Amino acid sequence: xxxxxxxxxxxxxxxxxxxxxxxxxxxxxxxxxDKNAEAAELTSSIASAQQENNxxxxxxxxxxxxxxxxxxxxxxLGMVKEGEIVFEDVSN
Numbered sequence: 001x002x003x004x005x006x007x008x009x010x011x012x013x014x015x016x017x018x019x020x021x022x023x024x025x026x027x028x029x030x031x032x033x034d035k036n037a038e039a040a041e042l043t044s045s046i047a048s049a050q051q052e053n054n055x056x057x058x059x060x061x062x063x064x065x066x067x068x069x070x071x072x073x074x075x076x077l078g079m080v081k082e083g084e085i086v087f088e089d090v091s092n
Contacts, residue, residue: 062068073079080086 063072
């Protein structure tokens, strides 16, 4: 009789452990899926930042050329070359 009660108790403990392990695994799988989605989003963000960095680096590199400096002088400083005629639109 003791053996039967002991066996039933062992089976009950094992069942509880299996249920606990299953619940824990399901919860962990959910967390893994969330982290994978977050990692994909961060990877996309990194790619965008790298593209922006490349664009900015190209702009910086262009400043080292004569055409790049001329573009900055014309667009941002409003400078013109000697002998050029400037027309201003006064209709606005």
